[in-house]
Amino acid sequence: MDRNPSQGRAKDSPIDWQEVHERLAHRNAVLAQSFAGRGPWADALLDRRAEELAEPPPAFDRESAGIPMLVARGAETLYGLELRHLGQIVPMPRLARVPGAPHAVLGVIAVAGRVMRLFDVDRLCGSGPGAGTEAEQPGYAVVLRTGGRPAALRLREVERVADIVPPRTPAPAEAGPLVRAIAGDRMAILDMAALLDAVKT
Known part of the structure; x- marks a missing residue:
């Protein structure tokens, strides 16, 4: 070539x-x-x-996008709690019992220097055991963002954080006033507004 x-x-x-x-x-x-x-x-x-x-931002549909929740267990029930209403999660601190306290109040604890009432999530939802030694068993205290008087929930196990789409069908009446819906895995999704009102009283 x-x-x-x-x-x-x-x-x-x-x-x-x-x-x-x-x-x-x-x-x-x-x-x-x-x-x-x-x-x-x-x-x-x-x-x-x-x-x-x-450009206008896309509409955010909380129901379809899923809500960030803490998935945790009580004595027998699996619960879903919206993360935005929760503060610290700590291993169960030393508990001081309060004579004459309401049935759902296990006693008072101190978290990060703040003294607060500790509520048992099962008792709040009407499914917890009676008074006894179960409060001393290992578990976790989840501090609530009450916007006022501090309070915490006692949970047996903290499993994970997940984005959960709540079912549109409301929970049956027998689930109690604090349960918003029941998910497919039998998880009780709590009505956090009603729960916060309950611990403020």
Whole structure:
């Protein structure tokens, strides 16, 4: 195959170093402008960002997207508690009993220097055992964000955090006023507004 003479001349032609330096200098100047927030590239980026911010945000459907919940167990029941209503979760602290306290109140505990009432989640929901030694068994205290008088829930086990879509069908009446719905795995999803009202009284 014959060699193309023009290709040979292109390879042998001298490099115009001045042109190369000018191109590099121009490219560096453009990059410097971009990093400084100036120039066509930066203007285009800012315009695109302005258009994105001007668009209305997509509607957030809590029911379809799932609600972040703490999945935890009481004596026999699996519960779902909305994370936004919860504060600290600590291993069961030392409990001081309060004579004459309501049935759902196990006593008082101290968490991070704050003294608060400790409620048994099973007793609140009407399914807990009577008074006895079960409160001294290992478990966890979940501090509630009450917005006022501090309170905590006593739970036997803390399993995981998960995004859960609550069933649209409300819980049956026998589940109690604090249970919002029953999930497919027989998890009692708590009505946190009603629960917070209950511990404030």
